[in-house]
Amino acid sequence: MKVLCFLCLLLQTKLCFSSTTQMLVLPLKTQLIPSGPLSRPPNRLPFHHNVTLTVSLSVGTPPQNVTMVLDTGSELSWLRCNSTRFYQPAFDPTKSSSYSPITCSSPTCTTRTQDFSIPASCDTNNLCHAVLSYADASSSEGNLASDLFSIGGGSEISTTVFGCMDSGYSSNSDEDSKTTGLMGMNRGSLSFVSQMGFPKFSYCISGSDFSGLLLFGDANFTWVGPLNYTPLIQISTPLPYFDRVAYTVQLERIKVSDKELPLPKSIFEPDHTGAGQTMVDSGTQFTFLLGPVYSALKKEFLNQTSRILRVLEEPNFVFQGAMDLCYRVPTSRPTLPQLPTVSLVFRGAEMMVSGKRLLYRVPGEIRGSDSVYCFTFGNSDLMAMEAYVIGHHHQQNVWMEFDLEKSRIGFAQVQCDLAGHRIGV
Known part of the structure; x- marks a missing residue:
């Protein structure tokens, strides 16, 4: 397939205040990347995504910088862990003292989510093992875990459940070099917005230069x-x-x-x-x-x-x-x-x-x-x-x-x- 060049929206964190209420605002910036298929969970949308909204934040202790695709159509957030490919950014759980794998006996492991192609199960270490299937017939698998997620320069820090995935990725290498994972933002109990406890969020995307902003909290503008x-x-x-x-x-x-x-x-x-x-x-x-x-x-x-x-x-x-x-x-x-x-x-x-x-x-x-x-x-x-x-x-x-x-x-x-x-x- 011919490789075409498209725009990818990159969010970088910044904390802003209004005169009446505190809110967390993340400005959008643009970056050119070649197109390629973006892996999606089953029962979602089986077509290629050439423009993606991504958010930058930090995970773990000490914090590691990651970039995640902002997806209101998915629930479970995941990060690529221990990548075997040098060009792929990855989160390294062995370098985080706050990283905690989830056991298969945990109620979290039995939480129902449509993101799993099959129910989560136990691996040989009694840890919660998850498999995500993608539209291009590939799959990725790894363990559920929790760690500290920090946005807005550390203003919002929460222990968050996510998938620490380490195999089976088939998306374009240049796109991989820009993102570490996916941030699920739907209404499910395991979504990022649900776990962080935000009652609402907003975004605004410019039509002229593809810039814009993402806001957590009440705007009141x-x-x-x-x-x-x-x-x-x-x-x-x-x-x-x-x-x-x-x-x-x-x-x-x-x-x-x-x-x-x-x-x-x-x-x-x-x-x-x-x-x-x-x-x-x-x-x-x-x-x-x-x-x-x-x-x-x-x-x-x-x-x-x-x-x-x-x-x-x-x-x-x-x-x-x-x-x-x-x-x-x-x-x-x-x-x-x-x-x-x-x-x-x-x-x-x-x-x-x-x-x-x-x-x-x-x-x-x-x-x-x-x-x-x-x-x-x-x-x-x-x-x-x-x-x-x-x-x-x-x-x-x-x-x-x-x-x-x-x-x-x-x-x-x-x-x-x-x-x-x-x-x-």
């Missing part, structure tokens, strides 16, 4: 404006295709400009198996819709752009395996033409996608004097997915608040680069 909240969907009965600890919201309608797609409301609701839930996932780059909804959106977007965009007439070209609506745009053109907006209407809130967030320039793909741009909505059916997924590309310039206490997500349109300047990061 009057300049953000009122947030529109949508409740998190709760289902108490276990269903085979429903992730009960994901950030699940109810998508109700989709509009292209002011035209609502002619779809029944029931098509957006999970069925009796749980298939069809709508998840907000920071670990996913783009947004994916079930086949019938994607087809209706594609048809209407094509109709409204027929006079301003030239379709790429290559039926076999499908970007990232699920994005089959692509265009040819002259490389000499400084900006994209005026595009119709796409509005995702949730219960109580609306997210409007406009401008360059609608089309993604595929690096390295040139047709004569034209660049290739693809529609940033994909068909989840092409990936054998059973869910709607709202990726972070469509969360640019949106203040995203995850309120765990009140079980809701808040949206507000914000210029995220200006937000960073206002907070002083």
